[in-house]
Amino acid sequence: MKYKSIFISDVHLGTRFSKAKNLLKFLKENQSENLILVGDIIDGWAMKRKFIWPQTHSNVIQKILKKAKKGCKVTFITGNHDEFLRPFVPLFLGDDLNISNELEYKALNGKTYYITHGDFFDSITMTKKWLAILGDYGYDLLLYLNALLNFIRKKLGIKKYWSLSKYVKDNVKSSVSFITDFEKVLSTHAKNKGYDGIICGHIHKAEIRKIEEIEYLNCGDWVESCTAIAETYEGEFIIIDWLEK
Numbered sequence: 001m002k003y004k005s006i007f008i009s010d011v012h013l014g015t016r017f018s019k020a021k022n023l024l025k026f027l028k029e030n031q032s033e034n035l036i037l038v039g040d041i042i043d044g045w046a047m048k049r050k051f052i053w054p055q056t057h058s059n060v061i062q063k064i065l066k067k068a069k070k071g072c073k074v075t076f077i078t079g080n081h082d083e084f085l086r087p088f089v090p091l092f093l094g095d096d097l098n099i100s101n102e103l104e105y106k107a108l109n110g111k112t113y114y115i116t117h118g119d120f121f122d123s124i125t126m127t128k129k130w131l132a133i134l135g136d137y138g139y140d141l142l143l144y145l146n147a148l149l150n151f152i153r154k155k156l157g158i159k160k161y162w163s164l165s166k167y168v169k170d171n172v173k174s175s176v177s178f179i180t181d182f183e184k185v186l187s188t189h190a191k192n193k194g195y196d197g198i199i200c201g202h203i204h205k206a207e208i209r210k211i212e213e214i215e216y217l218n219c220g221d222w223v224e225s226c227t228a229i230a231e232t233y234e235g236e237f238i239i240i241d242w243l244e245k
Helices: 020-029 044-049 055-069 083-088 123-127 129-155 164-171 173-192
Strands: 002-008 031-038 073-077 097-100 102-106 112-116 197-200 207-211 214-218 227-231 237-241
Touching: 020 055, 031 055, 031 112, 031 197, 055 073, 073 102, 112 173, 173 197, 173 207, 173 214, 207 237
Parallel strands: 002 031, 031 073, 073 097, 112 197, 197 214
Antiparallel strands: 002 227, 102 112, 207 214, 227 237
């Protein structure tokens, strides 16, 4: 498929849970004029603990660079897990590849969107990094349990994928409250700055919805859900679900 723009976040290359193989297939089968990477593409936190970098992760980076070389405008927005890049921004690596902390995006529908990973609006990440890192360990544990449960699911011949971590995010009161607060804070910021919408990542929950008059779009992730946001040539924003592809 061909789109005006594709937005991807939270790939977490450098971790065992990154679905790099799925992403590589997605990048091969979907083309766009713009590819905007909305943070946490590379997981510097995880690589400090244990260096994991299989060939599939290199293949993803190579594919992104190849897209830029062929004229796709690639913008890399930094996130908290790839914050090691922030001292170097803005960084321009040729005409079609740049690294930034944020971006203003003019869509085909005439609206203007503020693009940020989202961690700047997460009080825990910004003020209590030790607690954020501890939470990262807890999230890794959920992903380990996910892998175990889905291994058993496949052995039992059950086809439908089920995510424990997604269930926790959707049903545990404190998690639901955090996500709701996060969405409201970002939408309020976009409104105060005069934007029509906001495009972000960070919380690993793909979403397109209106919060009051502000359009809130979250790219999701590539460790569980394998989702992306795409802008069609009709000016519509859609969520692409690549989990079962």
